[in-house]
């Protein structure tokens with residue numbers, strides 16, 4: 001039987017989520033990474049004894065737009081802090097009538113239409129190709145889903161999150177196109193975040209919190225930040241309750257991830273050891289040390 005360990009839970013807070021309450025032993029700690037500075041200091045603490053590390057994705061006060069986030073630094077900072085499991089909290093627009101504002105969607109797929117972002121820790125001098133067929137950790141997703149149901153939240157398990165570049169919201173034609181592709185929700189941030197979490201061998205799951213119907217719906221002409229923030233504020237109490245209830249469950253000692261998120265690099269690096277750039281390899285040790293020993 002394989003050994004168990006105590007998971008450390010990383011929480012990435014999106015629009016409207018800039019703090020986590022109920023944490024004990026709270027301390028904001030600044031951290032730097034080989035990829036630069038993350039969006040903000042990391043908030044370390046414990047919930048029911050479980051070690052948690054929170055990062056406000058856009059920084060406190062929301063100064064950083066989706067295209068300017070240093071996604072590599074954010075994920076590297078969490079990895080360096082000892083995080084093993086990430087729950088990403090995100091505001092999204094709905095692309096389906098049945099996903100009304102207030103619904104929490106535990107997504108299971110992405111279509112990545114972002115284009116102006118650094119998407120890999122690996123580079124010339126050390127090339128890796130990780131599997132992304134199942135981009136979200138099903139173990140964490142199932143725990144989020146069952147916990148939300150027990151709390152009687154409006155939750156849907158499964159759905160595709162379309163990642164757009166932004167920062168402008170979609171045109172009506174784009175919104176209809178993504179609907180015709182069968183996408184459930186739309187947002188601007190979860191890629192490359194999920195790709196980088198996979199490269200860093202972190203389990204990663206998203207609670208996509210619906211704030212609006214995007215622009216395809218008769219209910220509104222266009223999306224506005226005001227409307228999004230209003231619904232997000234209403235969602236916040238539910239988000240807090242979900243985080244509060246789910247962390248003790250995620251923090252239970254466990255073995256390796258059944259889906260293999262924590263072994264994503266086992267067969268991913270293609271560059272032969274003698275062709276690797278030593279400086280890049282040194283940088284990569286903080287996120288891929290397990291396979292670069």
Ligand SMILES: CSC[C@H]1O[C@H](OP(=O)(O)O)[C@H](O)[C@@H]1O
Pocket residue numbers: 013014015016057058066089090091092186187188189190225228229
């Ligand atoms: C304020 S609405 C647009 C903004 O909200 C979402 O961000 P996050 O995933 O961090 O909650 C969306 O992707 C946009 O960045």
Ligand SMILES: Nc1ncnc2[nH]cnc12
Pocket residue numbers: 091092093094164169170186187188211212213214215223228
């Ligand atoms: N309609 C929308 N499009 C993109 N990102 C969003 N975040 C919240 N609502 C959104």
